[in-house]
Amino acid sequence: MAGVTGRLVRGWCPRAVRRLSLLLTSILQCLSFTFLPVAKFTQPFSSLQVPAQLHMSKTAMGASQKDFESAMNQVKLLEKDPGNEVKLKLYALYKQATEGPCSTPKPGVFDLINKAKWDAWNALGNLPKETARQNYVDLVSGLSSSSDSSSQVKPEADREQAGYETLVMTSEDGITKIMLNRPTKMNALTTQMYQEIMLALEAASKDDSTITVLTGNGSYFSSGNDLTNFTHISPDEIEEKARRGAILLRDFVGCFIDFPKPLVAAVNGPAVGISVTILRLFDLVYASDRATFHTPFSHLGQTPEGCSSYTFPKLMGPGKAAEMLIFGKKLTAAEACAQGLVTEVFPDSTFQKEVWTRLKAYSKLPRNALRISKQMIRNHEKEKLHATNAEESRILQERWLSDECMNAIMNFLSRKAKM
Numbered sequence: 083m084a085g086v087t088g089r090l091v092r093g094w095c096p097r098a099v100r101r102l103s104l105l106l107t108s109i110l111q112c113l114s115f116t117f118l119p120v121a122k123f124t125q126p127f128s129s130l131q132v133p134a135q136l137h138m139s140k141t142a143m144g145a146s147q148k149d150f151e152s153a154m155n156q157v158k159l160l161e162k163d164p165g166n167e168v169k170l171k172l173y174a175l176y177k178q179a180t181e182g183p184c185s186t187p188k189p190g191v192f193d194l195i196n197k198a199k200w201d202a203w204n205a206l207g208n209l210p211k212e213t214a215r216q217n218y219v220d221l222v223s224g225l226s227s228s229s230d231s232s233s234q235v236k237p238e239a240d241r242e243q244a245g246y247e248t249l250v251m252t253s254e255d256g257i258t259k260i261m262l263n264r265p266t267k268m269n270a271l272t273t274q275m276y277q278e279i280m281l282a283l284e285a286a287s288k289d290d291s292t293i294t295v296l297t298g299n300g301s302y303f304s305s306g307n308d309l310t311n312f313t314h315i316s317p318d319e320i321e322e323k324a325r326r327g328a329i330l331l332r333d334f335v336g337c338f339i340d341f342p343k344p345l346v347a348a349v350n351g352p353a354v355g356i357s358v359t360i361l362r363l364f365d366l367v368y369a370s371d372r373a374t375f376h377t378p379f380s381h382l383g384q385t386p387e388g389c390s391s392y393t394f395p396k397l398m399g400p401g402k403a404a405e406m407l408i409f410g411k412k413l414t415a416a417e418a419c420a421q422g423l424v425t426e427v428f429p430d431s432t433f434q435k436e437v438w439t440r441l442k443a444y445s446k447l448p449r450n451a452l453r454i455s456k457q458m459i460r461n462h463e464k465e466k467l468h469a470t471n472a473e474e475s476r477i478l479q480e481r482w483l484s485d486e487c488m489n490a491i492m493n494f495l496s497r498k499a500k501m
């Protein structure tokens with residue numbers, strides 16, 4: 083502990099070092115609930131226990147409520163502590179499922195445990211209660227089956243992580259793959275999907291894999307923000323939704339800025355909007371020759387995000403960046419590669435085989451060396467990226483309230499309705 087603190091604060095005065103050391107020690111003590119015996123681990127998460135009113139109304143409820151209750155009971159019977167990350171996820175899903183979106187005041191910065199719980203709940207945004215209930219049940223079922231007996235645990239090779247509705251997350255050969263999984267909607271990103279991607283990245287950052295890969299299922303990589311995120315909002319809600327949308331956007335992009343391991347995009351098909359802009363935050367971008375790169379922000383009355391207002395001009399020069407980000411010019415994979423946005427293009431027919439063969443070889447390299455090198459390359463810019471992200475999110479929050487943006491979204495949705 084003292085060694086860690088010492089390394090962190092080399093060059094500081096001894097009093098400051100002592101204070102920081104004390105602070106870190108108390109933080110670690112606060113977080114030590116990880117090591118509580120399993121029988122007690124719900125204690126700091128007491129609301130995981132089944133409240134009486136849920137039992138009372140059980141008969142009037144559907145099957146999924148029954149599943150939910152049984153999942154809550156299974157949590158208490160778990161033999162192995164699932165770890166803080168999972169406990170926070172369970173807590174957040176439980177609160178969302180029973181109380182809806184987080185609306186309680188944020189605890190103070192030093193109230194570490196309650197703040198972590200509040201953050202986890204608040205991060206679920208407007209996830210519907212039913213979805214939260216289902217996600218809770220799926221998550222517990224994954225935990226129960228993995229603690230049932232070691233013979234039932236699937237081999238590492240194809241283990242699929244439970245708890246995601248819009249993604250498929252797998253770990254194999256030192257590679258964690260996060261696959262966007264709404265192929266019939268061209269992997270358009272719903273608010274639930276943003277949340278799940280953040281959770282998946284958080285999990286991938288801590289698992290024992292070497293490389294993390296984001297890809298899409300079906301013909302598209304992603305068609306960007308799901309424009310139905312703007313629907314079913316009453317006029318008196320719009321400002322609050324825009325505010326929450328901006329926080330979601332900032333947190334989502336922030337996860338990519340801070341991701342600590344080598345991050346690879348396997349762009350299997352066309353990419354639109356935010357699925358293009360975040361690419362600059364990846365370490366490698368492999369694209370099928372069928373992929374295209376389109377950022378029609380102005381057409382939607384919107385403005386760039388994903389730090390692209392900073393990274394794109396820096397990468398390709400202000401003229402080429404303007405063509406993409408202001409005028410919505412769509413690039414082919416070859417053009418995106420020539421601009422440096424894509425690392426390498428592969429023929430679509432051999433894309434999967436070539437990319438995964440390459441990544442499997444890379445994943446055998448020394449894990450810590452890869453991680454440290456990535457951080458050395460990325461750390462120079464982190465502060466600037468976070469500042470850009472905050473500014474882009476703030477500006478978009480205003481844009482979403484503009485007539486230009488609302489009209490453009492109505493056009494897209496009414497075009498659909500006419501078909």
Ligand SMILES: CCCCCCCCCCC/C=C/C(=O)SCCNC(=O)CCNC(=O)[C@H](O)C(C)(C)COP(=O)(O)OP(=O)(O)OC[C@H]1O[C@@H](n2cnc3c(N)ncnc32)[C@H](O)[C@@H]1OP(=O)(O)O
Pocket residue numbers: 266267268270271273305306307308309310311312320323324327328330331354355356357378379382387482494498
């Ligand atoms: C108050 C606000 C809170 C908001 C919170 C947001 C938080 C983060 C915001 C981040 C900002 C991001 C910005 C962007 O990403 S901008 C880019 C947005 N994307 C688009 O404009 C693309 C729109 N889609 C299309 O143009 C076409 O669908 C596409 C070219 C992608 C494919 O065309 P094609 O003809 O091949 O296929 P279809 O159009 O028939 O699509 C099949 C079905 O999929 C649905 N679909 C596809 N993409 C989207 C999308 N982005 N949003 C919603 N729906 C999408 C499409 O409607 C079809 O559905 P149906 O089969 O049901 O009709």
